[in-house]
Amino acid sequence: MRTESFFEWLGQLLGSIIRTIVDALEGFFDLIASAGHNFLEGLSGALGMDHSLLSLVALVLGLWLLFSAVRAFMRRSFISGLIWLLLGLWLMSWLIR
Numbered sequence: 724m725r726t727e728s729f730f731e732w733l734g735q736l737l738g739s740i741i742r743t744i745v746d747a748l749e750g751f752f753d754l755i756a757s758a759g760h761n762f763l764e765g766l767s768g769a770l771g772m773d774h775s776l777l778s779l780v781a782l783v784l785g786l787w788l789l790f791s792a793v794r795a796f797m798r799r800s801f802i803s804g805l806i807w808l809l810l811g812l813w814l815m816s817w818l819i820r
Contacts, residue, residue, distance in 0.1 A: 771820040778818060785814040 767774035772782070788811030795804035 770818075772818050781814060781818050785811050785818060787811075788814060 763774055763779065767778065770782070772778050788807055792804050792807035792811055795801075795807055
């Protein structure tokens with residue numbers, strides 16, 4: 724009888740430890756998800772764009788196009804820089820209201 728209660732206590736202790744770890748990780752990941760959601764809400768609100776995944780991908784693509792234009796201008800390639808700049812501005816103007 725004494726051994727069974729020891730192992731029962733040990734199982735309850737181990738279960739409580741695992742439960743505490745899982746609850747702490749759930750709270751941590753919930754904080755990260757909430758911070759990411761609030762960041763995207765603030766970003767989309769400040770830019771005046773929808774807060775969808777497609778809009779976020781289009782924003783990253785537009786910024787990449789503008790960065791490519793700056794790199795092309797730094798290489799003194801004005802024609803390709805102008806093309807990248809126009810494509811980036813067209814995409815950003817379509818995205819931002």
